[in-house]
Amino acid sequence: MYNKKTISKIFGKLLMIECLFLVITLFVSLIYREDDYMAFLYTAGITFSVASGLLFYSRNCRPELKKREGYIVVSVVWIIFSIFGCLPYLFSGSIPDISNAFFETMSGFTTTGSSVLNNIEEMSHGILFWRSLTQWLGGMGIIVLFIAVLPNIGIGNRELFIAEVPGPAPDKLTPSIAATAQKLWGLYVAFTFLETVLLWIGGMSLFDAVNHSFTTMATGGYSTKQASIAFYDSAFIQYVITVFMLIAGTNFSLSYMLVTGRPRKLFKDEEYKFYMTIVLVVSALISIGLFWEGSAVEKAIRDSVFTVASIITTTGYATADYELWSHFLKMLIFSLMFIGGCAGSTGGGFKVVRILLLVKNSYHEIKRMIHPNAVINIKYNKRRVPSKIVVNVMAFLILYIGVFAISTVIMSICSNNLETSISSVATTLGNIGPGFGDIGPTENFAYYPSWAKWFLSFLMLLGRLELFTVLILFSKTFWKK
């Protein structure tokens, strides 16, 4: 039915990539001469063995991915990466419980950033590096990396790419998917490097600078400090991170054009303008609110713009405990959880472009009621949007809400209040990180029962792959014939 050898070959190669990153982490561990380097050695060994086995089994196969197999690969690779990726936590004893370890890893790869740890500073450098690295890998996308590194899978390239890259119909950078993937990853590496240098200049240790750059550019939000970015009492560091969070939440295709000397595309882009408008308006409102509540002016502006950027880009870093703000300011932050980054960025969530299309469509729907026979089309970036795309975005919202509502009811079984049950779903499905109530920015997810951690891990995956790619595997039609 499905071509087992093709799938084995691809998973074999993918696991080799994970193994490579485990070996890098092993070196980090060895540099710091830490006792738990064995955890990475074991994991790399196991991963290498399984990958070799798969590659040996499929040695005679010339992989040709079809659409259906593409869906399976894209969904399952995240689960497999998390299964192998959680082994270092288990072997080192830093997270001895399997549901906790899996949760932490899936939260890493999906760049959610929700954590079960409440003793981050006690972790070894190796473990912290691996934790940040999972986010960096997941940020631009495992499959996108794969296509960039090994472009010869066959015809499925395009489908795989679309299934993993967030947002509706991404603008093509170049005609070839592989070249696009290479450019995206290249830019991603460059931004990460630049941020590392700036944070280092700002006074972070090199280790912390690298880790925070990984998790900023991935809009992940894992920090090497229990207090997150609030640990660094430096306005420079906080502003640098704010800027890079906003870059990470912007469509990388547009950033690529900016970098290569075509800035007009970026500043004429409707999604980007809408995204920056939201950031500025909400930051202004919160700044005024915090100033009103007694904050100093600069501190009020810094805290608000940082928190707004952190939540809308779905990064999830914290400099201020927004749980202590007034209800209205908290509500503004809460609303941002339902917006998310731009399409084609590393940010998760619903995506700005979708909101924009839905707002336009609602306005047009009212026009259509008045002139039922007139043909009224939505325009986006001066081009007519095919109604098929609009309907697809609407269907996505409805599915998102459906999943959101049912999950919130399920999570209410083990929550004590509405804030916690709603935000536990919002923050995992949106790949954000912290929530409200019992899972606020200074809390963590450790107290949940095991089943809730597995369930939330599943929501992270659903969110990262934008529902359809995963849900399709649960439909009868998919497995028929």
Next chain:
Amino acid sequence: MYNKKTISKIFGKLLMIECLFLVITLFVSLIYREDDYMAFLYTAGITFSVASGLLFYSRNCRPELKKREGYIVVSVVWIIFSIFGCLPYLFSGSIPDISNAFFETMSGFTTTGSSVLNNIEEMSHGILFWRSLTQWLGGMGIIVLFIAVLPNIGIGNRELFIAEVPGPAPDKLTPSIAATAQKLWGLYVAFTFLETVLLWIGGMSLFDAVNHSFTTMATGGYSTKQASIAFYDSAFIQYVITVFMLIAGTNFSLSYMLVTGRPRKLFKDEEYKFYMTIVLVVSALISIGLFWEGSAVEKAIRDSVFTVASIITTTGYATADYELWSHFLKMLIFSLMFIGGCAGSTGGGFKVVRILLLVKNSYHEIKRMIHPNAVINIKYNKRRVPSKIVVNVMAFLILYIGVFAISTVIMSICSNNLETSISSVATTLGNIGPGFGDIGPTENFAYYPSWAKWFLSFLMLLGRLELFTVLILFSKTFWKK
């Protein structure tokens, strides 16, 4: 531009109807020999004078409503009725503040049932009767009544009817809109009468029986007791009300067929089956939960089925304070707030049929992803649903969510917690009544600042007229040319 005389004539006639009901209330007041009968006399006098003035001004006009004027009439009549309808509260001094009085009246006409009163038993019989009567009038619809009584408006009949009757594309009972309106009101009166008799037999005073029948059949929820239905420690009364709430939440066209000997239509109707399934499943879950928490079996079943019926039909009566239940059970009740009654019922909210269509469409959307070229159509009651209707339902949900989200942020300005700000919008936009947190079933809306009461009144109207009819008046296109 717009035909002022046509609109004046229609409003004149409509106000005469309101005047008639004020006179009926005046008689009730006189029967009980209460001091505040003058409040009704004054109001009836003012209403009569204004109505006469309007009719005199438009005496030579043969009204011919066009579509646009129809939208104005349907939206504005609810506001005008509430302006005149709040005068008895002001004149009698029972609600001396204008924003409170308007809130209470709009909450009545829209059958929301949210109240600012915390001393209901101190009110006179006249005031209580008027309060229940506003709900009864608004339940089946002011315009529907108008068409039933005065069918000769002109060509706009059909548009008016559709603009006011909830739900997408109601099944036509008979080819003539006027005959349909008469049949609906006839059935409405008959059910109200039947419930009155049963409640009277159950031990209620005749006055209370009439009032509660008014507000049950309207799915309004105003009670003559501060403790709502919990006041009556009678299982019989509570079960009777449960059954009539469920009837009021059912499509009246189907009930009409049942009553006239065509029961199969009802039991084969997909919406009705889905509605009853939700009621039974959620009631069962809550019964088990309450039993688990220590309730006696019969009491657990009665409380749960009553509360479920009360919230899903958007009535809003209370027998049990669900605020005291565990978070999961509260969450189930909270979810019901987003479902609402059946299309063509007096229940508000999002409507069961829309949920059903969206669930079907989401499932089909996944199928369409696997077979992008196959034509896959949704079926409802064995008929193909035109994609235009599906898109319209989707657009409605999106508008609903947009209004909901923005309103929740606005309401968070004057709320202290998420439960209160979310549920204040859910309960008014859904025309339900009580919320959660500071506006739970044993609380009231008095503590809100004035602006919030006007804003919530607006949401009630938006909800009652299902957004489009009202929002259309705010679009530039509507007022152009």
